[in-house]
Amino acid sequence: MKESKSRPMNKRIYMDHAATTPLDKRVLKAMLPYFSEKFGNASSLHFFGTEAREAVEKAREDIAKAINAKPGEIFFTAGGTESDNIALQGVMKAGKRKGLITTAIEHHAVLYTAERLRKEGFNVKFLPVSSNGIVELDALEKAVGKETALVSVMHANNEIGTIQPIGEIGKLCRAQSVLFHTDAVQTVGKEKIDVEKMNIDLLSASAHKFYGPKGAGFLHIRQGTKIQPLMHGGGHENGLRPGTENVAGIVGMAEALKIAVKEMREENAKERRLRGRLIDGCLKIEDSWLNGAREPRLSCNAALGFDFVEGESMVLMLSDRGIAASTGSACSSKSLEPSHVLRAIGLPHVKCHGSLRFTLGRSTTAKDVDYVLEVLPGIVERLRKISPLRKGVDISEFEENIDEKHEHMHGQNED
């Protein structure tokens, strides 16, 4: 999409931090030497190798410290998706038990991997969530059995920001001798994590969500956990994840995490304040709502919904005014399916399409929030003028055959 001539040239307000974050300047500084100066392969025997190796191992220590794990329990990957894949596939294929329990609101990296495991013959259960977006512990307790090998519940949801009671889930799993994995991609660097206190056996993280570089992630694996590698090769990461280390990425990730943990409390307080202002302002728009429980929610997340209008249109109109946000609308997804998270919290289809997500970050200021509040009502109003929908309009005839094989042609094979 070419840039709009109508976008105000000075406006670049980024409110999509859950999608990705900019590289912190301090992180870039830490990474630079490892590109052209200390560029050695960390496995080489000579001094270029050892200096790269030292950097990788220091990073491992720093990351372990941040989550109260041992350095030997940190494995470097290319990101959250890879970590999730290794965790689920690696654990299920290494053991005898065939049961996997996860939730209906997981990120696709967990959801589709779990689906794939089901096709391969594993017994997979997807736990529902309440309309609040929180997993019910009773349901989990009932679901765990002798055949359960692994429970995977994300720490916080990327779309609605609700935070799961993973401390309690970890306790439950430990009591039942079942492994517990958490996709913590949205919480590492944002919420306090202690793998010991929380009884976490496996944890996925991704650097570009906490002001680190894209292409770097890690998987924490408790010592003693039986797990198979997905990839085969040169034996790196104790054989779990071969491949020449992305030294600069790893160094950057560790630096980014250190900074994030240090600044966490203050940053969260700021984001909460601004986010509260944003939500309160947005909810003044008629026929609007918040998706998921207000708390416990990530400090940065404002997941809203607006009746009678569609998300992609809202996002692009906001983009034209220099504001970056996102939506769970079907129209904006690759599969043209509405957000599975919004469906899981019980939102009717037509309301899923009206979703708009703002996720704040370090750069967000009160001015930014006020600008959004200035611009958004007009956008919603404009789209409502274009829309046939309003209170009292009956669309029941257009809700037929929903979810039954959503098969009609949407174009070529969108993989």
Next chain:
Amino acid sequence: MYSNKVMEEFRHPHNIGEMKNPDGVGKVGNAQCGDLMWVYIKVAKNKKGEEIIKDIKVKTFGCVAAIATSSKLTEMAKGMALEEALKINKEKIAKELGGLPPIKMHCSVLSMDGLRKAIEDYRNKKGKAD
């Protein structure tokens, strides 16, 4: 994702609105897909005695492509004889818009369905009146 033409059509859509006393109404869409289009037409006879679309309005709930294609359709169909209007297809609409991503072609199909339904509605009403 979208061409300049699609974005411009989206930013300044044409013929948006409802119609008082339309001659035909076509309501199409699917809440699961998130596209709903309501097409209103007024039919009159031109000098040749052909039935033409004198006026056409649309209201759309949907994405950029949905709004752009429905708007473009109304521009193309306005003033056309009914039979000619029925010949507009998704390729023609996409062409006028400088192309659409394959995943969004169904929006132009939907807008055509809306127009077809509106014309059908007009003919049914007329049939009953005659």
